[in-house]
Amino acid sequence: MAIERIIVTGHLGFIASAFCEAYKGRYEITGIDFAGWGSMERNLVEGVKDIRTDISDTSSIREIVEESKPDAILNFAAESHVDRSNEDDASFWRSNVMGARNLALEASRLGIRMVQVSTDEVYGDASSSAEPWTEISSIKPKNPYSVTKAAAEMLLLVYAESKQYGLDLVITRGGNTVGPRQFPEKAIPKAIWCFTHDEPFPLFRTPARRMWLHVGDHVAGIDAALRKGHGGEVYNLAPMADSEEVTETVIERVRELVGKGEIAKVEDRDSYDLRYWMVSKKAEQELGWQAKNNLDETLESTVEWYLANLDWLEEAYALASAHSNHL
Numbered sequence: 001m002a003i004e005r006i007i008v009t010g011h012l013g014f015i016a017s018a019f020c021e022a023y024k025g026r027y028e029i030t031g032i033d034f035a036g037w038g039s040m041e042r043n044l045v046e047g048v049k050d051i052r053t054d055i056s057d058t059s060s061i062r063e064i065v066e067e068s069k070p071d072a073i074l075n076f077a078a079e080s081h082v083d084r085s086n087e088d089d090a091s092f093w094r095s096n097v098m099g100a101r102n103l104a105l106e107a108s109r110l111g112i113r114m115v116q117v118s119t120d121e122v123y124g125d126a127s128s129s130a131e132p133w134t135e136i137s138s139i140k141p142k143n144p145y146s147v148t149k150a151a152a153e154m155l156l157l158v159y160a161e162s163k164q165y166g167l168d169l170v171i172t173r174g175g176n177t178v179g180p181r182q183f184p185e186k187a188i189p190k191a192i193w194c195f196t197h198d199e200p201f202p203l204f205r206t207p208a209r210r211m212w213l214h215v216g217d218h219v220a221g222i223d224a225a226l227r228k229g230h231g232g233e234v235y236n237l238a239p240m241a242d243s244e245e246v247t248e249t250v251i252e253r254v255r256e257l258v259g260k261g262e263i264a265k266v267e268d269r270d271s272y273d274l275r276y277w278m279v280s281k282k283a284e285q286e287l288g289w290q291a292k293n294n295l296d297e298t299l300e301s302t303v304e305w306y307l308a309n310l311d312w313l314e315e316a317y318a319l320a321s322a323h324s325n326h327l
Contacts, residue, residue, distance in 0.1 A: 003071040003113070003226065004028060007064070009055050009103065010077030011048055012039035014182045015117065015174075019076065019219040020045040026223075030068040032061075037079065037091075038183045040316060055099030065106045072113040072226060075103050079145065089144035096148035097155065104156050104167055113168040115226050116156055120173050120211070120236070121146035126277035127209075133278035135173075135234045143271035153234075160232040170229035172222055174237045176276060178298060179215030180305040184317045187247060188299075191254045192306045193317050195261025202266040207246045209275040213239040214293040214301070221280075224287040235287060238280040243295040250299065257303040 004027060010016040011031030020029055024047045033039050034054040044050055049068070053060040055077050065073075077099060079092040100116060107114035123133045124140030139154075141147045159167040184190045194201040221237035229235060248263075255261040283289045293301070306313055 005030070005068065005070045006226075007032060007068060007070045007073045008048070009033070009073075009075050009099075010039070011045070011050070012041065012043045013076065014038065014043075014179075015177060015215055015218060016074075016076035017043040017045055017181055018179060018215045019074070019222060020048050022216065022219050023223055024048060030064065030070065032064060033077065040181070040319070042312060042315065043181050054095075055102055056094045058102050061102045061106055065110065070110075070112060072115065073103050073107050074115045074117065074222065074226065075100055076117045078117075078149065089148070092144055092148045096145075097152045100152040101155060104159050104169070105165075107169075108159060108165040108167045111166075111168070113170065113226065113231075114156070115222060115229070116152065116169065116171045117222060118149050118153055118171050118173045119146065120175050120238070120276045120278050121273065122150040122153065122173065123276070123278065125273040125275060127274040129275075129277060133236065135236055135282055137278075142273055157232070168231045170225045170231065171234040172225050172237050173234060173278070174218045174221070175211035175213035175239055175278070177213045177215050177218045178302050180302065180309070181312070182215075183320055184313060185320050187251065188254055188302060189306060189313060189316070191251050191261070192258060192303060193313055195255055195258040196307075196310065198260075200262040200264035201251060201255075203248060203251060203263050204268045204272065205265045206268050206272065206274065207248060208272065209244055209246050209277070210250075211239050211244045211276055211278065212250060212295055212298055213237065213243065213291060214298040217291040217293055221283060221287070221289045221291075224283070224289040228287045230286060233286075235283040236278045236280045237283060237289070237291075238278045239291045239298070240294050243291070243298065244277065245295060250295075253299050254303055257300065258307070
């Protein structure tokens with residue numbers, strides 16, 4: 001069946017708004033967002049039907065699905081900050097697990113595809129691994145956020161394998177994604193804010209390696225999974241191999257691009273993963289997808305966008321600082 005109408009959850013957030021911007025011409029999109037943490041009114045993409053509700057609200061989701069009659073559901077919505085999950089994980093369980101469950105049950109009832117946008121953080125810490133993660137690597141999440149994402153995956157995979165539910169499910173596990181409209185609790189937009197406001201960027205003392213994936217590459221992988229993914233399968237979406245780099249080197253490069261700034265070493269967070277490391281051979285072979293942006297291109301285009309949209313960054317930082325102890 002052709003996919004023409006889709007539901008996109010979290011459409012006022014970072015990755016989902018990038019997806020909407022990239023594919024608004026391909027699909028008729030109904031967006032669902034409860035306009036909470038990480039969401040911004042300015043992220044609404046023209047042409048997307050904007051519905052404000054919590055995906056953990058069962059009756060609301062049923063009503064929206066009945067009205068919009070989607071051909072597929074893409075679940076981007078998530079509470080996603082490790083430090084906040086360490087302090088209070090209740091909202092993470094509600095959104096990341098119960099919300100995903102509601103969407104899956106509706107997709108199962110209608111017999112339509114669901115794409116669950118997950119994360120490489122479900123694998124845990126690769127600092128002692130001899131080989132990069134593949135889709136059959138063990139899941140060993142180390143913080144409440146990644147535990148809830150792993151729990152959602154496990155539940156949805158049960159629905160996919162069950163004759164009772166028969167959910168047409170595809171799961172994507174994206175790398176450390178960066179790009180326009182990312183909330184400034186995350187490293188790169190936070191660094192740009194600090195450097196442009198003559199405040200030192202707080203960098204954890206212990207070097208940590210991440211795979212820096214451009215959001216444009218990430219959403220292209222999600223779309224490929226939607227259209228070409230095999231039901232019940234998981235796909236890693238990793239950047240080019242040379243996009244794995246320690247955070248300090250990346251932040252130093254951001255500082256060079258901004259043209260000024262200071263970095264201050266701070267104590268590591270609890271449950272601090274020192275390396276995320278995976279390969280995307282399965283996505284390349286089955287989806288025909290691979291990342292197009294190398295690390296330099298990713299950082300240059302990302303910093304350029306924020307410097308050209310400092311008013312967006314100011315508004316986002318004000319929203320974040322009003323509700324967080326981590327800025």
